[in-house]
Amino acid sequence: MKRFIRRKFEAWLILLAAKILEGRNVHRSPVVSRRDNNKMYGMAEELEDIAGRINNKYK
Template identity: 70%
Template sequence: MKRFFRRKVEAWLILLAAKILIDRNAQRAPVVSRRDNNDMWYMAEKLDAIAQRISKNYP
């Protein structure tokens, strides 16, 4: 049971990081280049996939 909660918390923290990256990307800041914006979006997608695998115990 302890591992279950740990997996869920870890997945939630990764999803939080992905959300921060996507929200940062939503409003284009003048100090962030287009390439960096695209990289942040790509990283957020990858983090989302990782969080799903962790949450489901790597099926």
């Protein structure tokens, strides 16, 4: 049971990080370059994939 809770919590934290990065994706940002903006969007997708694999015990 402890591993189940830990796995779900870690997946939730990774999804939270993905949401933060995804929220930064804007068309024109005066602070973030277009290249970095695109990378952050890609990172968000990768983090969501990782969280899904953690939730499913890498099946």
